[in-house]
Amino acid sequence: MGRKTQHPIPKTPKIFIWRRLLAFLGLVMLTGLLVIFINVQSFAMFTHGQYPTGTKTYSLISHSPTLPLPSPKTHPLPTTLAQWQDRTNSGDYFSQVAPTQVGYLVWSQFPVTVYIEMPTVISTKQAETWVNEVLQAVQEWSTYLPLQVVETSEEADITILRKAPPLQISPGNKFPRARSALTTYFLYTKGNFLYHYFTILLHPSQTGKYLLAAVRHELGHALGIWGHSQAESDVLYFSQVRNPPPISPRDINTLKRVYEQPTSLGWTLPKAEGRENSERSRTAI
Numbered sequence: 001m002g003r004k005t006q007h008p009i010p011k012t013p014k015i016f017i018w019r020r021l022l023a024f025l026g027l028v029m030l031t032g033l034l035v036i037f038i039n040v041q042s043f044a045m046f047t048h049g050q051y052p053t054g055t056k057t058y059s060l061i062s063h064s065p066t067l068p069l070p071s072p073k074t075h076p077l078p079t080t081l082a083q084w085q086d087r088t089n090s091g092d093y094f095s096q097v098a099p100t101q102v103g104y105l106v107w108s109q110f111p112v113t114v115y116i117e118m119p120t121v122i123s124t125k126q127a128e129t130w131v132n133e134v135l136q137a138v139q140e141w142s143t144y145l146p147l148q149v150v151e152t153s154e155e156a157d158i159t160i161l162r163k164a165p166p167l168q169i170s171p172g173n174k175f176p177r178a179r180s181a182l183t184t185y186f187l188y189t190k191g192n193f194l195y196h197y198f199t200i201l202l203h204p205s206q207t208g209k210y211l212l213a214a215v216r217h218e219l220g221h222a223l224g225i226w227g228h229s230q231a232e233s234d235v236l237y238f239s240q241v242r243n244p245p246p247i248s249p250r251d252i253n254t255l256k257r258v259y260e261q262p263t264s265l266g267w268t269l270p271k272a273e274g275r276e277n278s279e280r281s282r283t284a285i
Contacts, residue, residue: 070194070267072103074260078110080144081256092253093234097227102187104258105196105224107157108266111146112223114138115156122204130211134160134202137215144252145223158198158222160215165201180206180240181214183221192269198222213244220251224258 076082097104116134119127138147153159165182182201187194200218202211216235228238234248 068270069102070264070269072262072264073267074262075106075108075266077256077259078145080146081252081259084144084252084256086249086253088249090249090253092250092257093227093229093231093236094254094257096229097225097254097258099261100226102194102196102265103263104261105185105226106259106261106263106265107145107224108263111142111148112158113148113150113156114158114160115150115153116160117153117162119162119204130162130207133208133211134215137212137219140216140247141219141223144247144255156197158200158219160200160202160218162204163201164203179203180210181218183218185222189269192271194264194267194269196265209244210240213240216244216247220247220255223255225251225254226258229254 116131116138119130122130135149138149141147150156165179168179180203184199184201186197186199188197189195198221200215200222202214202218206214213235217237220236225236227236229236229250231237231250232241233245233250235245235251236254237245
């Protein structure tokens with residue numbers, strides 16, 4: 001009988017097993033991150049942190065229950081909103097809009113100025129595409145409220161940045177949650193009048209139609225809609241959707257109702273208040 005030649009079964013090297021395991025774990029983590037970014041919500045907030053340096057030179061104020069503010073009064077409606085007519089009778093979601101400690105976040109001087117910072121950490125072509133997407137949302141909202149793009153943040157009422165918002169840490173939640181965007185406002189005084197100023201942070205992961213949707217949404221907050229809709233057909237819907245809608249009649253109906261409300265913004269501070277504010281400069285509430 002001939003001898004049978006036996007070939008040993010090769011053992012899988014340990015390094016190959018580890019590579020497979022690491023690749024699998026990487027895929028799981030990437031999938032988890034994609035799920036997070038697809039389902040993130042935008043957040044509107046009133047900051048208690050430091051006012052951004054290099055933006056405004058006016059006096060910022062801190063607020064306490066004993067600190068007097070201008071008596072809330074209504075401003076005349078801007079012409080664009082006064083002429084707005086909803087022929088579809090779509091209603092609004094004004095009940096979801098929250099007044100702040102200074103009343104509703106109404107702009108009293110127009111046009112509202114917007115500064116869009118040109119990104120520097122991406123290619124020139126990518127940066128131009130990003131700016132153009134943001135500009136489109138600004139132009140869409142300017143149909144209903146006068147807006148003007150300016151060259152510097154010092155002259156802007158609203159500054160828009162391509163920057164990742166800080167992670168949201170919720171009580172009782174062990175894992176911080178990513179945010180696609182963050183809108184923050186500050187109060188300041190100028191010439192003894194009370195005003196506000198906004199910054200909008202847009203996560204660099206937002207591109208294309210999702211970037212446009214995020215800018216529409218955050219600008220809605222910055223223009224005065226300090227709340228969220230429960231309808232997916234509205235720009236101010238509380239979560240990102242697969243097919244983002246354009247600005248809806250309900251969005252504009254809500255914006256118009258906001259501008260019909262009283263506010264302390266744009267009105268003269270009590271005389272004693274003006275002196276106290278000058279001592280509290282650069283402290284955001």
